[in-house]
Structures are given as C-alpha cells and as structure tokens.
Amino acid sequence: MTPLVPVLAVTVVAHAVLAVGVFLHGRRTNRDPGYWLPATLLFGLIGVAGYLWSR
Numbered sequence: 001m002t003p004l005v006p007v008l009a010v011t012v013v014a015h016a017v018l019a020v021g022v023f024l025h026g027r028r029t030n031r032d033p034g035y036w037l038p039a040t041l042l043f044g045l046i047g048v049a050g051y052l053w054s055r
Helices: 004-028 036-043 045-053
Strands: none
Touching: 004 036, 004 045, 036 045
C-alpha cells in the first residue's frame, strides 16, 4: 500500500500547477479567472474544466 503523505504531496503539487495554468491563461487572454482559481486548487481537473467551459 502506498503511504498517504507522498500521494497527498503529488496531489497538492498537481493542483497548484493546474491553478498556475488557469492563472496564466487568464492573463494571456486578458480574462479574470475569478473563482475558478480556488476551485482548481480544491478540485483539480474539475476546476480547469469549469474554467474552460465558462469561456
């Protein structure tokens, strides 16, 4: 069984990278990501999907 701490660490890093991607995309397209940044930090790909769908 995989220890919980490394799995959580990878998850936190992945969600942070996705949130940075949402932030950078918002800057590039001159669009405010609004509440999709915290949603991406909390829910990962679901937050990214919501952000892209709301475009």
